[in-house]
Amino acid sequence: MKYQGFDLSGKSAIVTGAGTGIGKAIAIGMAQAGADMIINGRRLEPLEEVAAEIEAQGVKCLVVQGDISDLSFHGELVAKTMEAFGKIDILVNNAAVLFSGPIEDTTEEMWDTTMDINLKGNFFLATAVGKEMIKAGRGKVINLLSNCSFVAEHTIGTYCVAKGGLLMATRCMATEWGPHGIQVNGLGPAFVRTPMNNPDVIDDEFVQWSTNRIPLHRMGRSDEMAGAAIYLASDSASFTNGTVIMCDGGFTAC
Secondary structure, eight states: OOOOTTOOTTOEEEESSTTSHHHHHHHHHHHHTTOEEEEEESOHHHHHHHHHHHHTTTSOEEEEEOOTTSHHHHHHHHHHHHHHHSOOOEEEEOOOOOOOSOGGGOOHHHHHHHIIIIIIIHHHHHHHHHHHHHHHTOEEEEEEOOGGGTSOOTTOHHHHHHHHHHHHHHHHHHHHHGGGTEEEEEEEEOSBOOGGGHHHHTOHHHHHHHHTTSTTOSOBOTHHHHHHHHHHHSGGGTTOOSOEEEESTTGGGO
């Protein structure tokens, strides 16, 4: 087999939560690799800014604003993508929220919001896209997981539960959809500087605490997640299925 490299030319990719942070970095990285992009998020202004950066790479970009916790929105996102590009080659399930505090202070609202986006929304969007991929006999699904998919972290228990559930969903999808030519994998960041965790990463005590736990002794950057996502989306990952690439500086190796 000829080595395919990480070229995504001619592919169409959906990235959720693409307005900021890791989602933005992955969307721009995939555009640089040649993919036409569909970017999604709840706020229009940052999406339009990202779309301008993507189109500067010489590829097409469609902005579809919406909340993936609203399951009725999934059909719209899929339909607009199919109308624009006629196929969905790649889905990056990146949208997430995080509430911080003692686990005994978790409210039902916090639980429901976290599960509706981080687990339920990602799961059902994957199934909506998966139906089109099954028809096509090919596709790549990349679920953004976390070190919290494997390791319990204090004060973000609900987030850990959701990310642990998404890990199992990734494995189940990989098992069921593999025979249809679809690879489903996870990408696991840890302690990355993003707007979502900004209150923590500007706290010197937290930064020192977290970086002391990482063998590379620093926090990650959003753009450092893009390379692994591009690999998983590329033809080079044609036999990579049901696994997780940890981009965590070695945190889960300890």
